[in-house]
Amino acid sequence: MKKKAKKETAKKDNHLFYIIVQITILMILVLLFAIYFYVKQIVPSALYTQQASIMQSIMFDFENYTLISTSNCGENCIVFEWKETSPAKLKLTKDTISYGDNTTKLSYGSYFDNIKITSKTISGTIGVDSYLLLDLPIKSNIASGNYGIYALYQYDSNKYAIHGSDFNDTNSITNSPIRLLGDTEVELNSGETYQEKGWLIYSDKVWTKGDLNNPLGVTITNDDNTITYTITNETGTYTRTRIIKRK
Numbered sequence: 655m656k657k658k659a660k661k662e663t664a665k666k667d668n669h670l671f672y673i674i675v676q677i678t679i680l681m682i683l684v685l686l687f688a689i690y691f692y693v694k695q696i697v698p699s700a701l702y703t704q705q706a707s708i709m710q711s712i713m714f715d716f717e718n719y720t721l722i723s724t725s726n727c728g729e730n731c732i733v734f735e736w737k738e739t740s741p742a743k744l745k746l747t748k749d750t751i752s753y754g755d756n757t758t759k760l761s762y763g764s765y766f767d768n769i770k771i772t773s774k775t776i777s778g779t780i781g782v783d784s785y786l787l788l789d790l791p792i793k794s795n796i797a798s799g800n801y802g803i804y805a806l807y808q809y810d811s812n813k814y815a816i817h818g819s820d821f822n823d824t825n826s827i828t829n830s831p832i833r834l835l836g837d838t839e840v841e842l843n844s845g846e847t848y849q850e851k852g853w854l855i856y857s858d859k860v861w862t863k864g865d866l867n868n869p870l871g872v873t874i875t876n877d878d879n880t881i882t883y884t885i886t887n888e889t890g891t892y893t894r895t896r897i898i899k900r901k
Contacts, residue, residue: 715736721734721737721816723854728745742754746790748765751766764794764795772787772789781810783812786807789803790803811836831857831887841900842901850865855871880896883896
């Protein structure tokens with residue numbers, strides 16, 4: 655009887671052990687599924703949401719206003735100057751992004767990666783011949799992919815001085831009142847002569863267009879590969895350079 659009781663007890667213990675193992679495995683599977691769902695669904699959704707309002711603000715301005723110029727305002731900071739409305743500052747810190755009056759905090763584990771602003775003129779195009787590309791990748795240590803901001807603005811380089819836009823451009827309005835129209839790096843075919851597009855001078859909070867016939871105080875010096883534009887005002891002497899490349 656005692657042996658039989660021991661066998662029955664052992665069977666019950668084994669059965670209980672198997673039940674505990676099965677419950678433990680099930681709990682692990684549920685936990686793994688929850689982690690998978692969090693990484694694949696919740697994290698990407700949070701990353702998209704965090705930049706959505708900033709993206710909407712930028713795209714609204716890009717689609718509805720005329721961009722006159724851009725200027726640097728410090729580390730990872732650039733000001734967009736609009737013709738129809740007040741300037742809007744785009745600023746990035748380690749864990750925040752702001753545009754105008756809108757600021758959002760990056761979610762845990764996300765970061766900016768290789769941020770850049772690119773401006774380019776397409777040779778031979780009449781009218782709207784240039785574009786400004788805003789590329790602010792936001793990546794995560796938890797989820798793969800790019801959840802950043804990507805926006806394109808098109809403009810006429812004969813009217814607006816947007817070329818040379820850069821988060822690290824130290825030639826802001828404050829310390830450089832001259833902006834070149836057209837590309838700052840120009841590629842010419844053999845025998846081709848550069849046709850001057852002119853420049854803008856910033857004075858009394860207004861941009862005024864200058865050219866060879868109306869230089870607005872700008873002097874020009876040329877050599878084979880560069881054109882240097884110089885202006886002197888009450889705060890100092892400032893220059894801009896256009897690089898000429900020949901194919």
